[in-house]
Amino acid sequence: xxxxxxxxxxxxxxxxxxxxxxxxxxxxxxxxxxxxxxxxxxxxxxxxxxxxxxxxxxxxxxxxxxxxxxxxxxxxxxxxxxxxxxxxxxxxxxxxxxxxxxxxxxxxxxxxxxxxxxxxxxxxxxxxxxxxxxxxxxxxxxxxxxxxxxxxxxxxxxxxxxxxxxxxxxxxxxxxxxxxxxxxxxxxxxxxxxxxxxxxxxxxxxxxxxxxxxxxxxxxxxxxxxxxxxxxxxxxxxxxxxxxxxxxxxxxxxxxxxxxxxxxxxxxxxxxxxxxxxxxxxxxxxxxxxxxxxxxxxxxxxxxxxxxxxxxxxxxxxxxxxxxxxxxxxxxxxxxxxxxxxxxxxxxxxxxxxxxxxxxxxxxxxxxxxxxxxxxxxxxxxxxxxxxxxxxxxxxxxxxxxxxxxxxxxxxxxxxxxxxxxxxxxxxxxxxxxxxxxxxxxxxxxxxxxxxxxxxxxxxxxxxxxxxxxxxxxxxxxxxxxxxxxxxxxxxxxxxxxxxxxxxxxxxxxxxxxxxxxxxxxxxxxxxxxxxxxxxxxxxxxxxxxxxxxxxxxxxxxxxxxxxxxxxxxxxxxxxxxxxxxxxxxxxxxxxxxxxxxxxxxxxxxxxxxxxxxxxxxxx
Amino acid sequence: xxxxxxxxxxxxxxxxxxxxxxxxxxxxxxxxxxxxxxxxxxxxxxxxxxxxxxxxxxxxxxxxxxxxxxxxxxxxxxxxxxxxxxxxxxxxxxxxxxxxxxxxxxxxxxxxxxxxxxxxxxxxxxxxxxxxxxxxxxxxxxxxxxxxxxxxxxxxxxxxxxxxxxxxxxxxxxxxxxxxxxxxxxxxxxxxxxxxxxxxxxxxxxxxxxxxxxxxxxxxxxxxxxxxxxxxxxxxxxxxxxxxxxxxxxxxxxxxxxxxxxxxxxxxxxxxxxxxxxxxxxxxxxxxxxxxxxx
Numbered sequence: 001x002x003x004x005x006x007x008x009x010x011x012x013x014x015x016x017x018x019x020x021x022x023x024x025x026x027x028x029x030x031x032x033x034x035x036x037x038x039x040x041x042x043x044x045x046x047x048x049x050x051x052x053x054x055x056x057x058x059x060x061x062x063x064x065x066x067x068x069x070x071x072x073x074x075x076x077x078x079x080x081x082x083x084x085x086x087x088x089x090x091x092x093x094x095x096x097x098x099x100x101x102x103x104x105x106x107x108x109x110x111x112x113x114x115x116x117x118x119x120x121x122x123x124x125x126x127x128x129x130x131x132x133x134x135x136x137x138x139x140x141x142x143x144x145x146x147x148x149x150x151x152x153x154x155x156x157x158x159x160x161x162x163x164x165x166x167x168x169x170x171x172x173x174x175x176x177x178x179x180x181x182x183x184x185x186x187x188x189x190x191x192x193x194x195x196x197x198x199x200x201x202x203x204x205x206x207x208x209x210x211x212x213x214x215x216x217x218x219x220x221x222x223x224x225x226x227x228x229x230x231x232x233x234x235x236x237x238x239x240x241x242x243x244x245x246x247x248x249x250x251x252x253x254x255x256x257x258x259x260x261x262x263x264x265x266x267x268x269x270x271x272x273x274x275x276x277x278x279x280x281x282x283x284x285x286x287x288x289x290x291x292x293x294x295x296x297x298x299x300x301x302x303x304x305x306x307x308x309x310x311x312x313x314x315x316x317x318x319x320x321x322x323x324x325x326x327x328x329x330x331x332x333x334x335x336x337x338x339x340x341x342x343x344x345x346x347x348x349x350x351x352x353x354x355x356x357x358x359x360x361x362x363x364x365x366x367x368x369x370x371x372x373x374x375x376x377x378x379x380x381x382x383x384x385x386x387x388x389x390x391x392x393x394x395x396x397x398x399x400x401x402x403x404x405x406x407x408x409x410x411x412x413x414x415x416x417x418x419x420x421x422x423x424x425x426x427x428x429x430x431x432x433x434x435x436x437x438x439x440x441x442x443x444x445x446x447x448x449x450x451x452x453x454x455x456x457x458x459x460x461x462x463x464x465x466x467x468x469x470x471x472x473x474x475x476x477x478x479x480x481x482x483x484x485x486x487x488x489x490x491x492x493x494x495x496x497x498x499x500x501x502x503x504x505x506x507x508x509x510x511x512x513x514x515x516x517x518x519x520x521x522x523x524x525x526x527x528x529x530x531x532x533x534x535x536x537x538x539x540x541x542x543x544x545x546x547x548x549x550x551x552x553x554x555x556x557x558x559x560x561x562x563x564x565x566x567x568x569x570x571x572x573x574x575x576x577x578x579x580x581x582x583x584x585x586x587x588x589x590x591x592x593x594x595x596x597x598x599x600x601x602x603x604x605x606x607x608x609x610x611x612x613x614x615x616x617x618x619x620x
Numbered sequence: 621x622x623x624x625x626x627x628x629x630x631x632x633x634x635x636x637x638x639x640x641x642x643x644x645x646x647x648x649x650x651x652x653x654x655x656x657x658x659x660x661x662x663x664x665x666x667x668x669x670x671x672x673x674x675x676x677x678x679x680x681x682x683x684x685x686x687x688x689x690x691x692x693x694x695x696x697x698x699x700x701x702x703x704x705x706x707x708x709x710x711x712x713x714x715x716x717x718x719x720x721x722x723x724x725x726x727x728x729x730x731x732x733x734x735x736x737x738x739x740x741x742x743x744x745x746x747x748x749x750x751x752x753x754x755x756x757x758x759x760x761x762x763x764x765x766x767x768x769x770x771x772x773x774x775x776x777x778x779x780x781x782x783x784x785x786x787x788x789x790x791x792x793x794x795x796x797x798x799x800x801x802x803x804x805x806x807x808x809x810x811x812x813x814x815x816x817x818x819x820x821x822x823x824x825x826x827x828x829x830x831x832x833x834x835x836x837x838x839x840x841x842x843x844x845x846x847x848x849x850x851x852x853x854x855x856x857x858x859x860x861x862x863x864x865x866x867x868x869x870x871x872x873x874x875x876x877x878x879x880x881x882x883x884x885x886x887x888x889x890x891x892x893x894x895x896x897x898x899x900x901x902x903x904x905x906x907x908x909x910x911x912x913x914x915x
Contacts, residue, residue, distance in 0.1 A: 265678070272681065
C-alpha cells in the first residue's frame with residue numbers, strides 16, 4: 001500500500017512538473033512566429049523595423065473558422081505590402097465576443113466578429129479602434145447604408161460591415177397555412193388552432209421580437225450616442241396611442257393558446273410541431289431539412305386592430321467586424337488592411353456561398369445568387385417594414401422584454417395595456433436619470449461662443465469646496481448672455497442676481513473668462529462670477545503674421561512635455577517677417593530672438609515652436 | 621420493539637392483519653420510489669437516447685430515435701471535444717492526487733500534532749472558508765494573466781486555482797483521523813517509527829474510505845467546473861474544459877446542428893464519474909459519515 005501510494009504521488013509530481021514546463025515554454029516562446037498560440041502583445045517588441053509579420057488572434061463563429069483561415073491566407077498571399085499574419089482563429093460566437101472582449105480588452109482578439117447591438121458597449125470600453133478617414137469613406141460607399149450607420153458612433157466609424165442579414169421573418173408549413181392566409185396574423189393563428197399546431201415567436205423573453213408589433217404601428221425607439229459611445233438621449237414612443245394598438249396586437253398573440261415563445265427552427269420537429277416560426281436565416285437549413293417541400297418563407301403578416309391593419313415590423317440588424325486598438329502603429333495599419341480585405345465584396349460573397357450569410361456589400365446584394373436565396377428574399381420583402389438597428393442601450397433589451405409577459409398577463413383592457421407600457425416608459429426614462437453625478441452636474445448655457453441657448457458647456461465641480469463649480473475658459477463677447485443650470489434642464493438654474501430663475505448674466509467686455517458658480521446647500525442660491533483669464537496656457541504668437549500687424553494673438557498649444565508650445569495654426573511667412581511670442585496677451589513677458597523680434601530667414605510655411613524653459617523659438 | 625408490540629392490538633381493532641398492513645405499506649413505498657426514480661432517470665435516459673439519434677441533429681419532440689447510430693460520437697472526435705476532454709481529465713487527475721495529498725497531510729497534522737496557534741489557525745481557516753470563492757475570481761484572473769497562465773495555458777493555471785486552497789477542506793478527514801486512537805500512534809512511536817512512518821503505515825491503511833472520499837470530491841471539482849474555467853480559458857479553445865467547450869455549442873447559430881452531439885458529449889463526460897462512483901460508492905458513504913463519528 002505504502003509503495004503504491006508513494007509511486008502515485010511521485011508520478012503526480014512528475015506530471016505537474018512537466019505540465020508547468022509546458023506552460024512556461026509556450027509563454028516564453030511567444031516571440032517565435034511559428035508559435036501560433038502565443039500572446040500577441042509580447043511579439044511586437046522583438047520585431048525588427050519594417051517587418052510586417054504579426055501573430056494575431058481572430059474570433060469568428062465556429063462555422064466561419066475554416067473560411068476565415070483561408071481568407072487570411074489569401075490576404076497574406078495577395079497583399080502588396082508584405083504583410084504576413086499568423087492567425088489563431090478561435091471559435092467565439094458573435095453573441096459572446098463582445099462580453100468577453102469587455103472583460104479584458106488586452107487579452108481579447110485583434111479582429112473579431114460581433115453583433116451590432118454590442119457596438120456601443122465595445123466603444124465605451126475601448127475595444128474598437130477607429131477607422132481612418134479613407135477607409136471609412138470607401139467602406140461606407142461600398143456597403144448598405146443601414147449597416148454603415150450601425151458602425152458609426154457620433155461622426156466616427158468604429159467597425160466594418162460584415163453581414164446585413166440579422167433580421168427575422170416567417171417560416172411556415174405550407175400544408176397548414178395556405179398561401180392566401182400568410183398576410184394576416186389572425187388567419188394564421190386560426191389555421192394553427194384548426195390544425196393543432198403552434199405559432200412560435202419569442203415574445204416572452206426577447207425584446208428583439210416584441211419590437212415587431214411596435215414598429216408595425218409606427219413607434220420608434222431611437223437612441224443617440226456621442227462619439228465615445230455613451231448614450232445621451234432616447235426618443236421612445238412605445239408608450240403612446242400607436243403603442244397601445246401594438247400592445248393590442250401583441251395581446252392577441254400572447255393570449256392565443258397555440259402561441260409558443262421560441263425562436264428555434266427545430267420547433268417544427270417538436271412534440272407539438274409548429275406551423276409557424278419567426279426566426280432568421282441561421283435556421284434556414286434546419287427548417288428546410290424538417291419541412292422539405294412544405295417549407296414556406298414569407299415576410300411577417302399584418303395584424304388587425306379596430307378595423308385597421310398593421311404590417312408587423314422587424315429589426316434589421318447586422319454583424320460587424322471590429323479591430324482592437326493596438327499600441328503598434330504598423331500592426332494597427334496592417335490589421336485594418338486585413339479587416340478591409342475581410343469585408344470586401346469577394347470575402348462577403350465567399351461567406352454567402354459557404355455559410356449563406358447575407359452580404360452587406362451593395363454589389364454583392366445585387367448579385368443574382370444572393371437575390372435568389374429564399375431566406376434573404378424574405379428578408380428583402382420584410383425590409384420596407386424593418387427598422388435598421390442602430391445603437392441601442394444595453395439595458396433596453398432587458399427592460400423591453402417584459403412588455404411581452406406584462407401584456408400577456410394583463411386583462412387586455414386599454415388600462416391594463418397602458419399600465420404595462422407606462423411601466424416600460426418609466427424604466428426607460430430612469431436610465432437617463434440614474435447617476436446622481438449627471439443629475440447634479442452644472443453647466444453654462446446661453447448665447448455665447450456661437451451657440452444660441454442650445455449647447456451646455458460643462459462646469460467642473462471643485463474638489464476642495466463642496467458646491468463650487470467652474471467652467472473651461474470661454475471666449476465671450478460683450479453682450480453675450482448666459483445662465484447656469486443643473487442636469488441640463490431648467491428645473492434648477494441661476495442667473496445674474498444669484499436667485500433661482502434669475503435674469504440672464506450679460507457680459508460687459510470681450511475677453512476670455514472662466515465662469516464660476518457657488519451654490520448653497522439647498523440649491524436656492526447660486527452666485528455667478530466672471531473671472532477674466534488669459535489663454536489657458538498663456539503663450540501666443542504676435543507680429544506681422546497671417547495678415548495681422550502686431551495686433552492679433554495666435555494661440556499656441558502646450559505639448560506633451562509640458563514646456564514646449566506649438567502654434568495652433570501654421571503661417572505662410574516670407575523672409576524678413578518679424579514676430580515674437582508673448583505671455584498673457586501683454587508685453588510683460590515676451591521672447592523673440594533674445595529680446596529682439598524673431599526674424600524669419602527663408603520663405604516657407606511654418607509652425608512656430610517655443611521652448612518655455614529656455615525662451616528659444618524655432619520654426620518647423 | 622416495545623412500541624411495535626404495543627401497536628399490534630390497535631391494528632387488530634381496525635380489522636387489518638399486520639402482514640396485510642406491511643404489504644400495503646410496501647406497495648405504497650415502492651410506488652413512490654418508482655415514481656421518484658422515473659422522475660430522476662428521465663433526463664438521463666433522454667440524453668442517452670438523443671445521443672444515439674442519427675436522423676437529425678436538432679431538438680425534436682420525440683424521445684426514441686428513428687435511426688440509431690454512433691454518428692454523434694464519431695462527430696465528436698472531429699471537433700475540439702477531444703482536446704477539451706483531455707484537458708478536463710488531466711486537470712481532474714492532477715488535482716485529485718495533489719489535493720488528496722494536501723488534505724490528508726493537513727488533517728493528520730491538525731489531528732495529531734499539538735502546536736502553538738493550532739486552534740487559531742483552524743478558526744482562521746474556518747472564517748476564510750466563509751467567503752465565497754467567487755469573490756476572488758477577478759483578482760485571480762489578473763494574477764494568472766500576469767503569470768501567463770490564462771488562455772491556451774489555462775490548464776496549469778486552473779490546476780493552481782483548484783489546489784490552492786485545498787488545505788482548508790480538512791474537516792471531514794480530520795474528524796475521521798480523530799477517531800483513530802492516539803494509542804496506535806504512541807505504540808508505533810515507541811517502536812521507533814517516525815511521524816511519517818506512522819502516517820503512511822498506520823493511519824493511511826486504516827483510512828481507506830476517507831482517502832477515497834477525498835479523491836472523489838477532489839476529482840469532481842475540476843470535472844464539473846464552469847465559471848472559473850470559462851473566465852480563465854478566455855475563449856481559447858485549447859484552454860477549455862468540457863463544460864465550457866460544450867457550452868459554446870449552445871448559441872442560436874450552432875444549436876440546431878450540434879444538439880445531438882452535445883448530448884453525446886454529455887454522456888461521455890458522465891462515464892468516468894459514473895464508473896468511479898459505481899466502484900467506490902461503498903467507501904464514499906463510509907467516508908461521508910466517517911468523519912461524523914465521535915472521536
